[in-house]
Amino acid sequence: MVLGHGLGATRDMGLAAYAERFCAAGYRVLAFDYRHFGASEGEPRQLFDVRRQIDDWTAAVHFVRSLPGVDPARVALWGTSFGGGLVLSVAARDERIAAVIAQCPFTHGFASGLKLGARTSSKVFVAGLRDLAAHLRNREPAMVAITGRRGDAALMVAPDAADGYAALIPEGTDHRHEVSARAGMEILLYAPARAVKDVRCPVLFCVCDNDSVAPARVTRWYARRARHREIKRYPVGHFDIYQGDAFEKAVADQVEFLQSRVPVE
Numbered sequence: 001m002v003l004g005h006g007l008g009a010t011r012d013m014g015l016a017a018y019a020e021r022f023c024a025a026g027y028r029v030l031a032f033d034y035r036h037f038g039a040s041e042g043e044p045r046q047l048f049d050v051r052r053q054i055d056d057w058t059a060a061v062h063f064v065r066s067l068p069g070v071d072p073a074r075v076a077l078w079g080t081s082f083g084g085g086l087v088l089s090v091a092a093r094d095e096r097i098a099a100v101i102a103q104c105p106f107t108h109g110f111a112s113g114l115k116l117g118a119r120t121s122s123k124v125f126v127a128g129l130r131d132l133a134a135h136l137r138n139r140e141p142a143m144v145a146i147t148g149r150r151g152d153a154a155l156m157v158a159p160d161a162a163d164g165y166a167a168l169i170p171e172g173t174d175h176r177h178e179v180s181a182r183a184g185m186e187i188l189l190y191a192p193a194r195a196v197k198d199v200r201c202p203v204l205f206c207v208c209d210n211d212s213v214a215p216a217r218v219t220r221w222y223a224r225r226a227r228h229r230e231i232k233r234y235p236v237g238h239f240d241i242y243q244g245d246a247f248e249k250a251v252a253d254q255v256e257f258l259q260s261r262v263p264v265e
Contacts, residue, residue, distance in 0.1 A: 001027050003015050006084070007183070010175065014242045018254075022258070025255045035052060040056075048186065061075055061094065076097070077097060080105075081103070081105070081213070084105025087105075088199060104208045106213075108215075119151045120148075124181070124184035127184065131143075141180035142180070160238065167239065193222035193223075204231075205231045212238055230257060
């Protein structure tokens with residue numbers, strides 16, 4: 001299994017809890033950071049690029065398939081939040097992916113953008129223009145906050161975003177709470193759910209009904225267009241699924257899905 005996180009997040013932000021459950025069920029797990037983030041290399045730091053992150057997923061899958069004892073046709077993907085959208089893009093391009101788990105997945109940029117509000121959207125747009133200008137002049141990226149309060153120049157401003165995201169950051173780490181501002185434009189134009197019709201493997205969609213970041217209604221609409229889908233719904237918000245009872249229920253459903261679709265030999 002290959003695990004990847006969401007927007008600006010790193011593998012030390014809660015992925016170990018999932019990896020431990022999957023390993024206990026008999027699966028081998030690789031969790032990775034996207035280039036420019038966390039423990040991965042890449043300069044400048046905090047550079048957000050959808051195309052590069054899709055390439056990072058592909059590279060991680062290629063590496064896993066090269067390991068001794070790994071069946072190249074039995075690799076599963078697990079992505080959460082923005083990573084939940086990326087795994088749909090990757091699986092649509094790779095027919096050998098055995099299964100996909102998309103947890104509270106980002107599915108449609110415009111739908112998520114509507115959650116920002118006019119004031120935040122305008123600030124993010126202006127910051128994105130500054131970042132693009134910096135790129136053209138070979139300067140360091142202009143940054144924008146990952147989360148904030150409504151009206152701030154931030155990529156997530158839902159009432160539960162700032163506290164929910166912060167709760168995932170381990171104490172004592174030097175996590176940078178920002179990404180290159182061009183991310184706002186890339187996110188708006190990215191709609192990975194359009195690729196679900198091209199995903200040939202089974203997909204488990206874990207949908208948070210009260211999701212304030214990735215609208216649940218839009219996710220369910222696209223999920224029903226996947227060829228081989230299962231949809232699990234949880235009465236929680238976008239950031240609640242990583243802890244407590246919601247986590248326990250979701251990870252149990254995910255293990256059950258894996259055991260039925262990609263059983264351990």
